[in-house]
Amino acid sequence: MGRVEGKVCIITGAASGMGKADAVMLAEQGAFVVLTDLNEKDGQAVAAQIGERAIFIKHNVTSESDWQHVVSTAVERFGRLDVLVNNAGMMALGNVVECSLEDYRRVNAVNSEGVFLGCKTAIPAMEAAGNGGSIINMSSVAAMHGMSFVAAYSASKGAVMALTKSVALYCREKRNGIRCNSIHPDGVKTPMVFKVATGQETASREEIESLSTEANPMCEPEDIASLVLYLASDESRFINAAEMLIDNASTATPPIGI
Numbered sequence: 031m032g033r034v035e036g037k038v039c040i041i042t043g044a045a046s047g048m049g050k051a052d053a054v055m056l057a058e059q060g061a062f063v064v065l066t067d068l069n070e071k072d073g074q075a076v077a078a079q080i081g082e083r084a085i086f087i088k089h090n091v092t093s094e095s096d097w098q099h100v101v102s103t104a105v106e107r108f109g110r111l112d113v114l115v116n117n118a119g120m121m122a123l124g125n126v127v128e129c130s131l132e133d134y135r136r137v138n139a140v141n142s143e144g145v146f147l148g149c150k151t152a153i154p155a156m157e158a159a160g161n162g163g164s165i166i167n168m169s170s171v172a173a174m175h176g177m178s179f180v181a182a183y184s185a186s187k188g189a190v191m192a193l194t195k196s197v198a199l200y201c202r203e204k205r206n207g208i209r210c211n212s213i214h215p216d217g218v219k220t221p222m223v224f225k226v227a228t229g230q231e232t233a234s235r236e237e238i239e240s241l242s243t244e245a246n247p248m249c250e251p252e253d254i255a256s257l258v259l260y261l262a263s264d265e266s267r268f269i270n271a272a273e274m275l276i277d278n279a280s281t282a283t284p285p286i287g288i
């Protein structure tokens with residue numbers, strides 16, 4: 031019996047990085063997984079690797095009609111919806127002065143509006159199933175302390191953190207049994223981090239590994255997936271509106287002078 035046996039989960043951004051690790055781990059623990067991403071080729075490959083418990087749907091998280099299609103397909107195919115992992119995200123380099131308004135809007139459309147649309151569309155489907163549910167929103171430590179070189183990204187992740195609490199409170203008020211939590215990683219060894227660090231579009235496993243140093247070690251996508259699995263499962267049934275840091279103490283600043 032898996033830890034999420036029979037649960038139906040949608041994972042966005044599942045063609046790569048953490049979303050891929052989430053989908054694989056949830057399926058290993060008995061879930062039916064609906065993988066979505068803009069990247070159809072890699073998304074299909076991950077779904078094929080998982081096997082018959084998985085389907086892939088091409089999805090732009092900024093599109094409301096795409097979201098309606100994803101949620102209705104999940105319900106048609108697997109009978110209900112229990113878990114939504116709002117993981118898809120992007121980054122644009124630039125401090126507040128350098129960042130163009132276009133980039134600011136582009137990043138916030140994916141990272142913030144995409145999460146809003148996901149919650150908005152998934153909640154009625156979870157309510158229809160009547161089993162409660164778990165929504166897991168991927169934020170970042172950038173929501174807590176800001177990052178000067180990625181102003182738009184930091185703002186978008188702050189919005190995710192605040193939206194998560196509003197969603198959790200709404201669901202608690204409605205007594206629908208749906209929980210909503212945000213995850214706040216620091217550095218994770220994924221293609222996104224490599225792109226930001228080097229400006230290169232693609233990277234080998236070795237190149238991504240090389241970014242992790244003894245002084246600043248980065249975690250694996252599976253370290254985040256373990257937390258996603260816990261939040262998706264009923265083991266976390268009293269964890270709601272939480273900011274789940276997974277940062278190896280990087281945000282725990284010692285008092286000045288120590």
Ligand SMILES: NC(=O)c1ccc[n+]([C@@H]2O[C@H](COP(=O)([O-])OP(=O)(O)OC[C@H]3O[C@@H](n4cnc5c(N)ncnc54)[C@H](O)[C@@H]3O)[C@@H](O)[C@H]2O)c1
Pocket residue numbers: 042043044045046047048049066067068069089090091092117118119120140168169170171214215216217218219220221222223
């Ligand atoms: N890697 C890190 O260090 C780190 C740290 C904190 C938070 N995060 C967050 O974790 C999440 C996953 O990031 P990752 O590091 O695995 O990155 P990644 O680039 O490996 O994966 C992100 C995926 O999202 C998809 N995507 C982008 N825009 C999309 C859209 N409009 N619609 C659908 N899919 C879209 C991409 O195609 C890609 O497959 C993101 O929200 C990211 O901001 C990452």
